[in-house]
Amino acid sequence: MYASHLLPQAAGVAYQLSGRPSDAADLDCMLASQPVEKLAVGEAVFWEGDTASHLFQIVEGCLRLYRILADGRRAIIGFRFGGETLGMACQNTYGYTAETVTAVRLRRIGRNRIWAATDGADLLQPVLMARIFEEMAAAQRHIIVLGQLGAEERVANFLISFACRTGSDRRRPVAVELPMTRLDIADYLGLTIETVCRVISKFKREGMIAPDGRHRIILKDISALLHLAGELEDGTSSDLAGMTQRPPAWAN
Numbered sequence: 001m002y003a004s005h006l007l008p009q010a011a012g013v014a015y016q017l018s019g020r021p022s023d024a025a026d027l028d029c030m031l032a033s034q035p036v037e038k039l040a041v042g043e044a045v046f047w048e049g050d051t052a053s054h055l056f057q058i059v060e061g062c063l064r065l066y067r068i069l070a071d072g073r074r075a076i077i078g079f080r081f082g083g084e085t086l087g088m089a090c091q092n093t094y095g096y097t098a099e100t101v102t103a104v105r106l107r108r109i110g111r112n113r114i115w116a117a118t119d120g121a122d123l124l125q126p127v128l129m130a131r132i133f134e135e136m137a138a139a140q141r142h143i144i145v146l147g148q149l150g151a152e153e154r155v156a157n158f159l160i161s162f163a164c165r166t167g168s169d170r171r172r173p174v175a176v177e178l179p180m181t182r183l184d185i186a187d188y189l190g191l192t193i194e195t196v197c198r199v200i201s202k203f204k205r206e207g208m209i210a211p212d213g214r215h216r217i218i219l220k221d222i223s224a225l226l227h228l229a230g231e232l233e234d235g236t237s238s239d240l241a242g243m244t245q246r247p248p249a250w251a252n
Contacts, residue, residue: 028057030109030113030114031055031057031085031107031109032107034057034107034108034109035107036059036105036106036107037105037106037107037108038103038104038105039061039100039103039104039105039106040100040103041100041101041102041103042099042100043099043100043104044097044098044099044100045063045086045098045099045100045104045106046087046094046097046098047094047097048067048068048093048094048095048096048097049093049094050093050094051092051093051094052087052090052091052092052093052094052111053110053111053112054087054108054109054110054111055085055086055087055088055108055109055110055111055114056085056086056087056098056106056107056108057083057084057085057086057106057107057108057109058080058081058082058083058084058085058086058104058105058106059082059083059105059106059107060082060103060104060105061081061082061100061101061102061103061104061105061106062079062080062081062100062101062102062104062179062180063079063080063081063086063098063099063100063101063104064076064078064079064098064099064100064101064180064184064188065077065078065079065080065086065096065097065098065099066096066097066099066187067095067096067097068097073187074187075187075190076184076187076188077096077139077142077188078138078139078142078188079101079180079188080098086098087111088134088135089135101179101180101184102179145157145189146189146190149230151189151191151195151199152199152202152228153228153229153230154189154190154191155185155189155191155196155199155200155203156203156225156226156228156229157228157229157230158185158188158189159176159209159217159219159225159229160219160222160225160226160229162176162177162178163176163219163222163225173218173219173220173222174218174219174222175212175216175217175218175219176216176217176218176219177215177216178215178216178217179215182196182197182200203225206221206224207220207221208220208221208224208225209221209225
């Protein structure tokens with residue numbers, strides 16, 4: 001989920017009225033031609049097991065992506081924010097449920113239309129592959145987080161990844177908006193809600209973070225959080241790399 005784009009997007013492109021993009025067209029141009037839909041908090045965009053018929057672009061807001069395990073537990077596998085796409089790496093059915101955390105505005109386009117448009121579109125094909133690789137890379141990084149990092153490291157990595165999304169200088173205190181609940185964070189990091197709350201309280205006591213309202217946290221000691229998250233001061237990572245430098249779009 002935190003991967004940066006692997007290939008540059010094509011620029012200066014006009015979407016043709018025929019519905020077929022020119023060779024210079026890219027995925028974002030096709031999506032921009034679609035109407036914007038509005039969803040309230042707690043609505044499902046699609047359910048796990050539904051036919052994967054559409055690709056989505058989030059205009060504004062936050063989505064949680066989750067699966068229900070055999071024992072009934074919920075496992076959140078990612079979050080999506082404004083400017084990001086959803087559903088590219090799915091095959092015949094969606095492998096997870098996408099549900100709104102905040103009010104969301106999004107666009108959708110038929111996947112069959114996307115695949116048909118790739119024929120002869122020399123620039124669209126690598127853009128599509130780049131988006132697919134992004135989703136795969138995000139899944140791989142999340143496996144590393146769950147399999148190799150301890151509780152404090154997981155929470156620090158989670159906070160740093162959101163700091164990256166602000167585009168701010170990570171060597172300075174930065175305010176991070178966290179629209180999801182503590183339970184969401186716990187289900188995403190493979191921890192109990194008690195553990196998440198305990199780690200956040202410890203970070204507060206040690207001066208690494210400070211609360212600033214219900215859904216905002218100030219990251220005060222970025223260096224300490226980077227160290228816990230496995231990152232170096234220059235922004236490179238000893239374990240986890242490529243987190244997005246893209247500002248999120250929050251729904252009003």
